[in-house]
Amino acid sequence: MTSPIDATTTPAWTDLTALRKSFSPDLRGWFAADPERVESLTFDLADLRVDLSKNLVTAEIRSALVRLAEQTGVAERFAAMLAGEHINTTEDRAVLHTALRRPADASPALVVDGQEVDHDAHAVLDVLSAFADRVRSGDWRGATGKKVTHVVNIGIGGSDLGPVMVYEALKPYADAGIQARFVSNIDPTDIAQKTADLDPETTLFVVASKTFTTLETLTNARLARDWLWERLAAAGVDVATEETRTEAVSHHFVAVSTALDKVAAFGIDPANAFGFWDWVGGRYSVDSA
Structure with missing residues:
Protein backbone atom coordinates (compact mmCIF):
# COMPACT_ATOMS: atom_id res chain seq x y z
CA MET A 1 0.00 0.00 0.00
CA GLY A 73 -6.35 6.43 -3.61
CA VAL A 74 -9.47 5.90 -1.51
CA ALA A 75 -10.38 2.66 -3.31
CA GLU A 76 -6.85 1.30 -2.87
CA ARG A 77 -6.84 2.08 0.84
CA PHE A 78 -10.31 0.60 1.26
CA ALA A 79 -9.09 -2.62 -0.33
CA ALA A 80 -6.04 -2.57 1.94
CA MET A 81 -8.30 -2.24 4.98
CA LEU A 82 -10.43 -5.21 3.94
CA ALA A 83 -7.28 -7.26 3.33
CA GLY A 84 -6.03 -6.63 6.87
CA GLU A 85 -3.08 -4.40 6.04
CA HIS A 86 -1.91 -2.18 8.88
CA ILE A 87 -3.59 1.02 7.73
CA ASN A 88 -3.70 2.22 11.36
CA THR A 89 -0.15 3.50 11.13
CA THR A 90 -0.24 5.24 14.49
CA GLU A 91 -0.57 1.95 16.37
CA ASP A 92 0.67 -0.32 13.56
CA ARG A 93 -2.55 -2.31 13.49
CA ALA A 94 -5.03 -3.70 11.03
CA VAL A 95 -8.47 -2.07 10.96
CA LEU A 96 -10.93 -4.92 10.67
CA HIS A 97 -14.29 -3.99 12.17
CA THR A 98 -15.58 -5.16 8.79
CA ALA A 99 -14.46 -8.71 9.63
CA LEU A 100 -17.22 -8.97 12.24
CA ARG A 101 -19.72 -8.74 9.39
CA ARG A 102 -18.03 -11.25 7.10
CA PRO A 103 -19.79 -14.60 6.60
CA ALA A 104 -18.14 -17.46 8.45
CA ASP A 105 -17.49 -19.24 5.16
CA ALA A 106 -16.21 -16.17 3.29
CA SER A 107 -13.72 -16.98 0.55
CA PRO A 108 -10.84 -16.50 0.44
CA ALA A 109 -10.39 -16.83 4.19
CA LEU A 110 -8.95 -13.76 5.90
CA VAL A 111 -5.66 -14.42 7.70
CA VAL A 112 -3.97 -11.41 9.33
CA ASP A 113 -0.68 -11.57 11.22
CA GLY A 114 -1.11 -15.34 11.45
CA GLN A 115 -4.63 -15.13 12.87
CA GLU A 116 -7.55 -16.85 11.14
CA VAL A 117 -9.84 -13.85 11.50
CA ASP A 118 -13.07 -15.36 10.15
CA HIS A 119 -12.82 -18.44 12.36
CA ASP A 120 -11.90 -16.53 15.51
CA ALA A 121 -14.50 -13.79 15.04
CA HIS A 122 -17.35 -16.20 14.47
CA ALA A 123 -16.27 -18.43 17.34
CA VAL A 124 -16.76 -15.50 19.73
CA LEU A 125 -19.95 -14.31 18.00
CA ASP A 126 -21.45 -17.80 18.30
CA VAL A 127 -20.61 -18.00 22.00
CA LEU A 128 -22.05 -14.52 22.58
CA SER A 129 -25.24 -15.43 20.77
CA ALA A 130 -25.64 -18.64 22.77
CA PHE A 131 -25.07 -16.76 26.02
CA ALA A 132 -27.65 -14.09 25.12
CA ASP A 133 -30.16 -16.85 24.33
CA ARG A 134 -29.52 -18.43 27.73
CA VAL A 135 -30.18 -15.14 29.52
CA ARG A 136 -33.33 -14.35 27.53
CA SER A 137 -34.76 -17.85 27.89
CA GLY A 138 -34.13 -17.96 31.62
CA ASP A 139 -31.66 -20.82 31.35
CA TRP A 140 -28.99 -18.59 32.91
CA ARG A 141 -29.82 -18.28 36.59
CA GLY A 142 -28.52 -16.22 39.48
CA ALA A 143 -27.02 -17.66 42.64
CA THR A 144 -30.46 -18.39 44.10
CA GLY A 145 -31.90 -19.86 40.92
CA LYS A 146 -33.84 -16.80 39.76
CA LYS A 147 -33.97 -15.52 36.17
CA VAL A 148 -32.15 -12.34 35.14
CA THR A 149 -34.36 -9.24 34.97
CA HIS A 150 -31.68 -6.52 34.83
CA VAL A 151 -28.32 -6.31 33.09
CA VAL A 152 -25.84 -3.64 34.21
CA ASN A 153 -23.04 -2.84 31.76
CA ILE A 154 -19.87 -1.52 33.39
CA GLY A 155 -17.48 0.12 30.95
CA ILE A 156 -16.13 3.44 29.75
CA GLY A 157 -15.70 5.17 26.41
CA GLY A 158 -16.52 2.83 23.53
CA SER A 159 -17.49 0.10 25.98
CA ASP A 160 -20.22 2.37 27.36
CA LEU A 161 -21.35 4.71 24.60
CA GLY A 162 -21.79 1.93 22.04
CA PRO A 163 -23.93 -0.31 24.24
CA VAL A 164 -26.04 2.67 25.34
CA MET A 165 -26.65 3.66 21.71
CA VAL A 166 -27.62 0.15 20.64
CA TYR A 167 -29.87 -0.39 23.65
CA GLU A 168 -31.73 2.88 23.20
CA ALA A 169 -32.07 2.39 19.43
CA LEU A 170 -33.37 -1.17 19.67
CA LYS A 171 -35.36 -0.84 22.91
CA PRO A 172 -38.73 -1.10 21.09
CA TYR A 173 -37.70 -4.55 19.84
CA ALA A 174 -36.08 -5.81 23.06
CA ASP A 175 -37.29 -8.54 25.38
CA ALA A 176 -39.62 -6.70 27.74
CA GLY A 177 -38.58 -8.99 30.57
CA ILE A 178 -35.01 -7.71 30.75
CA GLN A 179 -33.86 -4.12 31.27
CA ALA A 180 -30.36 -2.71 30.91
CA ARG A 181 -28.50 -0.01 32.81
CA PHE A 182 -25.08 1.48 32.20
CA VAL A 183 -22.34 2.57 34.59
CA SER A 184 -19.25 4.48 33.44
CA ASN A 185 -18.66 7.30 35.94
CA ILE A 186 -16.02 6.59 38.57
CA ASP A 187 -18.05 8.71 41.00
CA PRO A 188 -19.60 6.03 43.27
CA THR A 189 -22.88 7.94 43.19
CA ASP A 190 -23.43 6.69 39.63
CA ILE A 191 -23.38 3.00 40.41
CA ALA A 192 -25.22 3.58 43.70
CA GLN A 193 -28.10 5.21 41.83
CA LYS A 194 -28.13 2.61 39.06
CA THR A 195 -28.36 -0.30 41.52
CA ALA A 196 -30.50 1.30 44.25
CA ASP A 197 -33.74 -0.45 43.29
CA LEU A 198 -32.28 -3.66 41.84
CA ASP A 199 -32.69 -7.16 43.21
CA PRO A 200 -29.23 -8.77 43.53
CA GLU A 201 -30.75 -12.18 42.89
CA THR A 202 -31.88 -11.15 39.38
CA THR A 203 -29.09 -8.77 38.35
CA LEU A 204 -26.31 -9.61 35.89
CA PHE A 205 -23.22 -7.40 35.52
CA VAL A 206 -21.19 -7.17 32.30
CA VAL A 207 -17.66 -5.84 32.89
CA ALA A 208 -16.10 -4.59 29.64
CA SER A 209 -12.34 -4.08 29.73
CA LYS A 210 -9.94 -5.66 27.26
CA THR A 211 -7.00 -5.76 29.68
CA PHE A 212 -9.18 -5.90 32.79
CA THR A 213 -7.07 -3.08 34.23
CA THR A 214 -9.08 0.02 33.22
CA LEU A 215 -9.20 2.10 36.41
CA GLU A 216 -12.75 3.42 36.13
CA THR A 217 -14.22 0.12 35.01
CA LEU A 218 -12.48 -2.03 37.62
CA THR A 219 -13.32 0.44 40.40
CA ASN A 220 -17.00 0.21 39.50
CA ALA A 221 -16.79 -3.57 39.08
CA ARG A 222 -15.44 -3.94 42.61
CA LEU A 223 -18.21 -1.68 43.94
CA ALA A 224 -20.75 -3.83 42.09
CA ARG A 225 -19.24 -6.99 43.53
CA ASP A 226 -19.37 -5.56 47.06
CA TRP A 227 -22.98 -4.51 46.45
CA LEU A 228 -23.84 -8.03 45.31
CA TRP A 229 -22.31 -9.69 48.35
CA GLU A 230 -23.89 -7.22 50.77
CA ARG A 231 -27.37 -7.46 49.26
CA LEU A 232 -27.26 -11.25 48.93
CA ALA A 233 -26.20 -11.55 52.56
CA ALA A 234 -29.09 -9.29 53.56
CA ALA A 235 -31.41 -11.63 51.66
CA GLY A 236 -30.13 -14.60 53.63
CA VAL A 237 -27.77 -16.01 51.00
CA ASP A 238 -24.55 -17.56 52.31
CA VAL A 239 -21.62 -15.44 51.09
CA ALA A 240 -19.55 -15.78 54.26
CA THR A 241 -16.62 -17.67 52.72
CA GLU A 242 -14.36 -16.98 49.78
CA GLU A 243 -15.79 -20.04 48.04
CA THR A 244 -19.41 -18.93 48.37
CA ARG A 245 -18.57 -15.36 47.38
CA THR A 246 -16.77 -16.56 44.26
CA GLU A 247 -19.69 -18.83 43.45
CA ALA A 248 -22.07 -15.87 43.70
CA VAL A 249 -19.89 -13.75 41.40
CA SER A 250 -19.79 -16.54 38.80
CA HIS A 251 -23.59 -16.38 38.55
CA HIS A 252 -23.89 -12.60 38.40
CA PHE A 253 -20.82 -11.37 36.47
CA VAL A 254 -19.54 -11.91 32.94
CA ALA A 255 -16.71 -10.09 31.18
CA VAL A 256 -15.82 -8.66 27.82
CA SER A 257 -12.06 -9.12 28.01
CA THR A 258 -9.10 -11.14 26.81
CA ALA A 259 -7.21 -11.08 30.14
CA LEU A 260 -8.56 -14.41 31.35
CA ASP A 261 -6.18 -14.63 34.32
CA LYS A 262 -7.41 -11.30 35.70
CA VAL A 263 -11.01 -12.21 34.94
CA ALA A 264 -10.61 -15.43 36.93
CA ALA A 265 -8.90 -13.62 39.80
CA PHE A 266 -11.92 -11.32 40.03
CA GLY A 267 -14.15 -14.36 40.39
CA ILE A 268 -15.64 -14.50 36.89
CA ASP A 269 -15.57 -17.87 35.15
CA PRO A 270 -13.19 -17.45 32.15
CA ALA A 271 -15.74 -19.44 30.13
CA ASN A 272 -17.97 -16.39 30.52
CA ALA A 273 -15.37 -13.93 29.23
CA PHE A 274 -15.96 -12.86 25.65
CA GLY A 275 -12.86 -11.71 23.80
CA PHE A 276 -12.23 -9.09 21.16
CA TRP A 277 -9.23 -7.86 19.23
CA ASP A 278 -7.08 -4.76 18.88
CA TRP A 279 -7.93 -4.59 15.18
CA VAL A 280 -11.44 -3.40 16.05
CA GLY A 281 -11.08 0.26 16.98
CA GLY A 282 -13.30 1.87 19.61
CA ARG A 283 -15.22 4.06 17.21
CA TYR A 284 -16.27 1.09 15.07
CA SER A 285 -17.70 -1.41 17.53
CA VAL A 286 -19.97 -1.63 20.54
CA ASP A 287 -17.27 -3.29 22.65
CA SER A 288 -13.82 -2.88 21.20
CA ALA A 289 -10.17 -2.19 21.80
Whole structure:
Protein backbone atom coordinates (compact mmCIF):
# COMPACT_ATOMS: atom_id res chain seq x y z
CA MET A 1 0.00 0.00 0.00
CA THR A 2 1.34 3.41 -0.94
CA SER A 3 1.74 6.26 1.53
CA PRO A 4 -1.27 8.52 2.11
CA ILE A 5 -1.71 11.34 -0.39
CA ASP A 6 -2.31 14.86 0.88
CA ALA A 7 -5.73 15.69 -0.57
CA THR A 8 -4.94 19.42 -0.64
CA THR A 9 -2.18 18.83 -3.22
CA THR A 10 -4.45 17.23 -5.83
CA PRO A 11 -6.02 18.86 -8.91
CA ALA A 12 -9.45 17.76 -7.67
CA TRP A 13 -8.95 19.78 -4.49
CA THR A 14 -8.14 22.83 -6.58
CA ASP A 15 -11.33 22.25 -8.58
CA LEU A 16 -13.40 21.90 -5.41
CA THR A 17 -11.89 25.08 -3.98
CA ALA A 18 -12.89 26.98 -7.11
CA LEU A 19 -16.40 25.50 -6.99
CA ARG A 20 -16.73 26.54 -3.36
CA LYS A 21 -16.04 30.17 -4.22
CA SER A 22 -18.87 30.26 -6.75
CA PHE A 23 -21.21 27.94 -4.85
CA SER A 24 -24.70 29.33 -4.25
CA PRO A 25 -27.01 26.73 -2.65
CA ASP A 26 -30.54 26.75 -4.05
CA LEU A 27 -32.15 23.35 -3.62
CA ARG A 28 -35.59 24.43 -4.83
CA GLY A 29 -34.08 26.21 -7.81
CA TRP A 30 -32.01 23.18 -8.74
CA PHE A 31 -35.06 20.93 -8.75
CA ALA A 32 -37.04 23.46 -10.79
CA ALA A 33 -34.26 23.84 -13.35
CA ASP A 34 -33.39 20.15 -13.67
CA PRO A 35 -36.24 17.61 -13.95
CA GLU A 36 -33.61 14.83 -14.09
CA ARG A 37 -31.92 15.83 -10.81
CA VAL A 38 -33.21 12.83 -8.83
CA GLU A 39 -32.23 10.36 -11.52
CA SER A 40 -28.78 11.86 -12.10
CA LEU A 41 -27.90 11.93 -8.39
CA THR A 42 -29.32 8.54 -7.36
CA PHE A 43 -27.17 5.42 -7.36
CA ASP A 44 -27.50 1.74 -6.48
CA LEU A 45 -24.64 0.49 -4.33
CA ALA A 46 -24.89 -3.19 -3.39
CA ASP A 47 -28.05 -3.39 -1.24
CA LEU A 48 -28.28 0.38 -0.85
CA ARG A 49 -30.03 3.01 -2.93
CA VAL A 50 -28.30 6.35 -2.39
CA ASP A 51 -30.17 9.54 -3.28
CA LEU A 52 -28.01 12.68 -3.16
CA SER A 53 -30.55 14.90 -4.88
CA LYS A 54 -31.93 16.34 -1.63
CA ASN A 55 -28.46 17.40 -0.49
CA LEU A 56 -26.58 20.60 -1.26
CA VAL A 57 -24.57 19.04 -4.05
CA THR A 58 -24.56 19.37 -7.81
CA ALA A 59 -23.47 16.92 -10.49
CA GLU A 60 -20.34 19.04 -10.97
CA ILE A 61 -19.47 18.86 -7.28
CA ARG A 62 -20.16 15.12 -7.21
CA SER A 63 -17.80 14.59 -10.13
CA ALA A 64 -15.08 16.64 -8.42
CA LEU A 65 -15.49 14.62 -5.22
CA VAL A 66 -15.19 11.37 -7.18
CA ARG A 67 -11.98 12.67 -8.79
CA LEU A 68 -10.67 13.58 -5.34
CA ALA A 69 -11.32 10.02 -4.15
CA GLU A 70 -9.54 8.64 -7.21
CA GLN A 71 -6.56 10.97 -6.87
CA THR A 72 -6.09 10.20 -3.17
CA GLY A 73 -6.35 6.43 -3.61
CA VAL A 74 -9.47 5.90 -1.51
CA ALA A 75 -10.38 2.66 -3.31
CA GLU A 76 -6.85 1.30 -2.87
CA ARG A 77 -6.84 2.08 0.84
CA PHE A 78 -10.31 0.60 1.26
CA ALA A 79 -9.09 -2.62 -0.33
CA ALA A 80 -6.04 -2.57 1.94
CA MET A 81 -8.30 -2.24 4.98
CA LEU A 82 -10.43 -5.21 3.94
CA ALA A 83 -7.28 -7.26 3.33
CA GLY A 84 -6.03 -6.63 6.87
CA GLU A 85 -3.08 -4.40 6.04
CA HIS A 86 -1.91 -2.18 8.88
CA ILE A 87 -3.59 1.02 7.73
CA ASN A 88 -3.70 2.22 11.36
CA THR A 89 -0.15 3.50 11.13
CA THR A 90 -0.24 5.24 14.49
CA GLU A 91 -0.57 1.95 16.37
CA ASP A 92 0.67 -0.32 13.56
CA ARG A 93 -2.55 -2.31 13.49
CA ALA A 94 -5.03 -3.70 11.03
CA VAL A 95 -8.47 -2.07 10.96
CA LEU A 96 -10.93 -4.92 10.67
CA HIS A 97 -14.29 -3.99 12.17
CA THR A 98 -15.58 -5.16 8.79
CA ALA A 99 -14.46 -8.71 9.63
CA LEU A 100 -17.22 -8.97 12.24
CA ARG A 101 -19.72 -8.74 9.39
CA ARG A 102 -18.03 -11.25 7.10
CA PRO A 103 -19.79 -14.60 6.60
CA ALA A 104 -18.14 -17.46 8.45
CA ASP A 105 -17.49 -19.24 5.16
CA ALA A 106 -16.21 -16.17 3.29
CA SER A 107 -13.72 -16.98 0.55
CA PRO A 108 -10.84 -16.50 0.44
CA ALA A 109 -10.39 -16.83 4.19
CA LEU A 110 -8.95 -13.76 5.90
CA VAL A 111 -5.66 -14.42 7.70
CA VAL A 112 -3.97 -11.41 9.33
CA ASP A 113 -0.68 -11.57 11.22
CA GLY A 114 -1.11 -15.34 11.45
CA GLN A 115 -4.63 -15.13 12.87
CA GLU A 116 -7.55 -16.85 11.14
CA VAL A 117 -9.84 -13.85 11.50
CA ASP A 118 -13.07 -15.36 10.15
CA HIS A 119 -12.82 -18.44 12.36
CA ASP A 120 -11.90 -16.53 15.51
CA ALA A 121 -14.50 -13.79 15.04
CA HIS A 122 -17.35 -16.20 14.47
CA ALA A 123 -16.27 -18.43 17.34
CA VAL A 124 -16.76 -15.50 19.73
CA LEU A 125 -19.95 -14.31 18.00
CA ASP A 126 -21.45 -17.80 18.30
CA VAL A 127 -20.61 -18.00 22.00
CA LEU A 128 -22.05 -14.52 22.58
CA SER A 129 -25.24 -15.43 20.77
CA ALA A 130 -25.64 -18.64 22.77
CA PHE A 131 -25.07 -16.76 26.02
CA ALA A 132 -27.65 -14.09 25.12
CA ASP A 133 -30.16 -16.85 24.33
CA ARG A 134 -29.52 -18.43 27.73
CA VAL A 135 -30.18 -15.14 29.52
CA ARG A 136 -33.33 -14.35 27.53
CA SER A 137 -34.76 -17.85 27.89
CA GLY A 138 -34.13 -17.96 31.62
CA ASP A 139 -31.66 -20.82 31.35
CA TRP A 140 -28.99 -18.59 32.91
CA ARG A 141 -29.82 -18.28 36.59
CA GLY A 142 -28.52 -16.22 39.48
CA ALA A 143 -27.02 -17.66 42.64
CA THR A 144 -30.46 -18.39 44.10
CA GLY A 145 -31.90 -19.86 40.92
CA LYS A 146 -33.84 -16.80 39.76
CA LYS A 147 -33.97 -15.52 36.17
CA VAL A 148 -32.15 -12.34 35.14
CA THR A 149 -34.36 -9.24 34.97
CA HIS A 150 -31.68 -6.52 34.83
CA VAL A 151 -28.32 -6.31 33.09
CA VAL A 152 -25.84 -3.64 34.21
CA ASN A 153 -23.04 -2.84 31.76
CA ILE A 154 -19.87 -1.52 33.39
CA GLY A 155 -17.48 0.12 30.95
CA ILE A 156 -16.13 3.44 29.75
CA GLY A 157 -15.70 5.17 26.41
CA GLY A 158 -16.52 2.83 23.53
CA SER A 159 -17.49 0.10 25.98
CA ASP A 160 -20.22 2.37 27.36
CA LEU A 161 -21.35 4.71 24.60
CA GLY A 162 -21.79 1.93 22.04
CA PRO A 163 -23.93 -0.31 24.24
CA VAL A 164 -26.04 2.67 25.34
CA MET A 165 -26.65 3.66 21.71
CA VAL A 166 -27.62 0.15 20.64
CA TYR A 167 -29.87 -0.39 23.65
CA GLU A 168 -31.73 2.88 23.20
CA ALA A 169 -32.07 2.39 19.43
CA LEU A 170 -33.37 -1.17 19.67
CA LYS A 171 -35.36 -0.84 22.91
CA PRO A 172 -38.73 -1.10 21.09
CA TYR A 173 -37.70 -4.55 19.84
CA ALA A 174 -36.08 -5.81 23.06
CA ASP A 175 -37.29 -8.54 25.38
CA ALA A 176 -39.62 -6.70 27.74
CA GLY A 177 -38.58 -8.99 30.57
CA ILE A 178 -35.01 -7.71 30.75
CA GLN A 179 -33.86 -4.12 31.27
CA ALA A 180 -30.36 -2.71 30.91
CA ARG A 181 -28.50 -0.01 32.81
CA PHE A 182 -25.08 1.48 32.20
CA VAL A 183 -22.34 2.57 34.59
CA SER A 184 -19.25 4.48 33.44
CA ASN A 185 -18.66 7.30 35.94
CA ILE A 186 -16.02 6.59 38.57
CA ASP A 187 -18.05 8.71 41.00
CA PRO A 188 -19.60 6.03 43.27
CA THR A 189 -22.88 7.94 43.19
CA ASP A 190 -23.43 6.69 39.63
CA ILE A 191 -23.38 3.00 40.41
CA ALA A 192 -25.22 3.58 43.70
CA GLN A 193 -28.10 5.21 41.83
CA LYS A 194 -28.13 2.61 39.06
CA THR A 195 -28.36 -0.30 41.52
CA ALA A 196 -30.50 1.30 44.25
CA ASP A 197 -33.74 -0.45 43.29
CA LEU A 198 -32.28 -3.66 41.84
CA ASP A 199 -32.69 -7.16 43.21
CA PRO A 200 -29.23 -8.77 43.53
CA GLU A 201 -30.75 -12.18 42.89
CA THR A 202 -31.88 -11.15 39.38
CA THR A 203 -29.09 -8.77 38.35
CA LEU A 204 -26.31 -9.61 35.89
CA PHE A 205 -23.22 -7.40 35.52
CA VAL A 206 -21.19 -7.17 32.30
CA VAL A 207 -17.66 -5.84 32.89
CA ALA A 208 -16.10 -4.59 29.64
CA SER A 209 -12.34 -4.08 29.73
CA LYS A 210 -9.94 -5.66 27.26
CA THR A 211 -7.00 -5.76 29.68
CA PHE A 212 -9.18 -5.90 32.79
CA THR A 213 -7.07 -3.08 34.23
CA THR A 214 -9.08 0.02 33.22
CA LEU A 215 -9.20 2.10 36.41
CA GLU A 216 -12.75 3.42 36.13
CA THR A 217 -14.22 0.12 35.01
CA LEU A 218 -12.48 -2.03 37.62
CA THR A 219 -13.32 0.44 40.40
CA ASN A 220 -17.00 0.21 39.50
CA ALA A 221 -16.79 -3.57 39.08
CA ARG A 222 -15.44 -3.94 42.61
CA LEU A 223 -18.21 -1.68 43.94
CA ALA A 224 -20.75 -3.83 42.09
CA ARG A 225 -19.24 -6.99 43.53
CA ASP A 226 -19.37 -5.56 47.06
CA TRP A 227 -22.98 -4.51 46.45
CA LEU A 228 -23.84 -8.03 45.31
CA TRP A 229 -22.31 -9.69 48.35
CA GLU A 230 -23.89 -7.22 50.77
CA ARG A 231 -27.37 -7.46 49.26
CA LEU A 232 -27.26 -11.25 48.93
CA ALA A 233 -26.20 -11.55 52.56
CA ALA A 234 -29.09 -9.29 53.56
CA ALA A 235 -31.41 -11.63 51.66
CA GLY A 236 -30.13 -14.60 53.63
CA VAL A 237 -27.77 -16.01 51.00
CA ASP A 238 -24.55 -17.56 52.31
CA VAL A 239 -21.62 -15.44 51.09
CA ALA A 240 -19.55 -15.78 54.26
CA THR A 241 -16.62 -17.67 52.72
CA GLU A 242 -14.36 -16.98 49.78
CA GLU A 243 -15.79 -20.04 48.04
CA THR A 244 -19.41 -18.93 48.37
CA ARG A 245 -18.57 -15.36 47.38
CA THR A 246 -16.77 -16.56 44.26
CA GLU A 247 -19.69 -18.83 43.45
CA ALA A 248 -22.07 -15.87 43.70
CA VAL A 249 -19.89 -13.75 41.40
CA SER A 250 -19.79 -16.54 38.80
CA HIS A 251 -23.59 -16.38 38.55
CA HIS A 252 -23.89 -12.60 38.40
CA PHE A 253 -20.82 -11.37 36.47
CA VAL A 254 -19.54 -11.91 32.94
CA ALA A 255 -16.71 -10.09 31.18
CA VAL A 256 -15.82 -8.66 27.82
CA SER A 257 -12.06 -9.12 28.01
CA THR A 258 -9.10 -11.14 26.81
CA ALA A 259 -7.21 -11.08 30.14
CA LEU A 260 -8.56 -14.41 31.35
CA ASP A 261 -6.18 -14.63 34.32
CA LYS A 262 -7.41 -11.30 35.70
CA VAL A 263 -11.01 -12.21 34.94
CA ALA A 264 -10.61 -15.43 36.93
CA ALA A 265 -8.90 -13.62 39.80
CA PHE A 266 -11.92 -11.32 40.03
CA GLY A 267 -14.15 -14.36 40.39
CA ILE A 268 -15.64 -14.50 36.89
CA ASP A 269 -15.57 -17.87 35.15
CA PRO A 270 -13.19 -17.45 32.15
CA ALA A 271 -15.74 -19.44 30.13
CA ASN A 272 -17.97 -16.39 30.52
CA ALA A 273 -15.37 -13.93 29.23
CA PHE A 274 -15.96 -12.86 25.65
CA GLY A 275 -12.86 -11.71 23.80
CA PHE A 276 -12.23 -9.09 21.16
CA TRP A 277 -9.23 -7.86 19.23
CA ASP A 278 -7.08 -4.76 18.88
CA TRP A 279 -7.93 -4.59 15.18
CA VAL A 280 -11.44 -3.40 16.05
CA GLY A 281 -11.08 0.26 16.98
CA GLY A 282 -13.30 1.87 19.61
CA ARG A 283 -15.22 4.06 17.21
CA TYR A 284 -16.27 1.09 15.07
CA SER A 285 -17.70 -1.41 17.53
CA VAL A 286 -19.97 -1.63 20.54
CA ASP A 287 -17.27 -3.29 22.65
CA SER A 288 -13.82 -2.88 21.20
CA ALA A 289 -10.17 -2.19 21.80
